[in-house]
Amino acid sequence: xxxxxxxxxxxxxxxxxxxxxxxxxxxxxxxxxxxxxxxxxxxxxxxxxxxxxxxxxxxxxxxxxxxxxxxxxxxxxxxxxxxxxxxxxxxxxxxxxxxxxxxxxxxxxxxxxxxxxxxxxxxxxxxxxxxxxxxxxxxxxxxxxxxxxxxxxxxxxxxxxxxxxxxxxxxxxxxxxxxxxxxxxxxxxxxxxxxxxxxxxxxxxxxxxxxxxxxxxxxxxxxxxxxxxxxxxxxxxxxxxxxxxxxxxxxxxxxxxxxxxxxxxxxxxxxxxxxxxxxxxxxxxx
DNA sequence: TCTAGACCTCG
DNA sequence: GAGGTCTAG
Numbered sequence: 001x002x003x004x005x006x007x008x009x010x011x012x013x014x015x016x017x018x019x020x021x022x023x024x025x026x027x028x029x030x031x032x033x034x035x036x037x038x039x040x041x042x043x044x045x046x047x048x049x050x051x052x053x054x055x056x057x058x059x060x061x062x063x064x065x066x067x068x069x070x071x072x073x074x075x076x077x078x079x080x081x082x083x084x085x086x087x088x089x090x091x092x093x094x095x096x097x098x099x100x101x102x103x104x105x106x107x108x109x110x111x112x113x114x115x116x117x118x119x120x121x122x123x124x125x126x127x128x129x130x131x132x133x134x135x136x137x138x139x140x141x142x143x144x145x146x147x148x149x150x151x152x153x154x155x156x157x158x159x160x161x162x163x164x165x166x167x168x169x170x171x172x173x174x175x176x177x178x179x180x181x182x183x184x185x186x187x188x189x190x191x192x193x194x195x196x197x198x199x200x201x202x203x204x205x206x207x208x209x210x211x212x213x214x215x216x217x218x219x220x221x222x223x224x225x226x227x228x229x230x231x232x233x234x235x236x237x238x239x240x241x242x243x244x245x246x247x248x249x250x251x252x253x254x255x256x257x258x259x260x261x262x263x264x265x266x267x268x269x270x271x272x273x274x275x276x277x278x279x280x281x282x283x284x285x286x
Numbered sequence: 287t288c289t290a291g292a293c294c295t296c297g
Numbered sequence: 298g299a300g301g302t303c304t305a306g
Binding site for chain 3: 025115116118119120121122123125126173174177211212213214215216217220233235236237238254277
């Protein structure tokens with residue numbers, strides 16, 4: 001029997017692919033060093049890797065295994081979900097290529113602000129922007145195995161920060177969006193819980209009412225942090241996939257693309273979106 | 287309702 | 298030009 005290592009926990013993770021889950025673009029801030037993923041969960045720095053049907057993790061502060069399971073959404077019946085979206089040959093291939101990819105349950109405030117920062121921006125720059133904002137305005141600095149993580153700033157902090165401070169991070173024209181949205185959301189206690197209780201359409205309407213939040217970002221927040229699995233965020237990659245696979249190469253509008261996704265795949269369209277995203281990108285990058 | 291142009295910044 | 302949104306017309 002292997003000697004137990006202090007601080008390292010191991011939990012069962014069936015039907016799960018950690019790498020696919022963390023590299024499919026749904027979440028920011030996770031980094032890989034020496035075969036282990038580093039990131040934050042509940043403001044604790046986490047180091048994690050997968051070994052077969054288990055995941056091994058350690059953390060900068062104690063964190064319940066149940067919390068790890070919850071974050072990676074290991075409790076949901078992925079097999080049932082994938083069966084329900086497996087409606088045609090394209091999604092079928094995507095599923096067989098990336099089986100085990102799960103939709104993470106992100107912290108809503110961080111998810112919302114991060115995606116506001118993503119508009120008209122590219123991924124490397126979004127990442128540095130988020131890191132800079134966290135370094136400047138995050139409340140704590142968590143360290144683990146020599147890797148240091150600043151916690152994501154609270155909405156209160158972002159709303160009270162002067163525009164120049166945010167601008168210095170490189171957020172550009174998104175600064176007023178971040179500030180105004182942070183102010184509005186933090187002024188309503190339980191804003192996200194209220195949205196969780198609403199249906200998809202109503203919750204989406206509330207989000208779109210926020211500055212800097214349009215269709216795509218609203219769908220990302222709904223899917224990645226509020227549990228609305230029918231959300232089908234349409235970015236350039238998904239549009240390419242849908243136009244190519246389902247519209248015979250004809251260019252659709254963003255709106256048509258989104259409603260096609262929700263109608264064709266149904267209750268768990270968001271999972272289909274993630275699998276298609278990985279699939280189309282793997283094709284283009286070959 | 288719909289479309290075009292502008293928008294900070296630069297791994 | 299970038300994983301979009303806002304605003305005007």
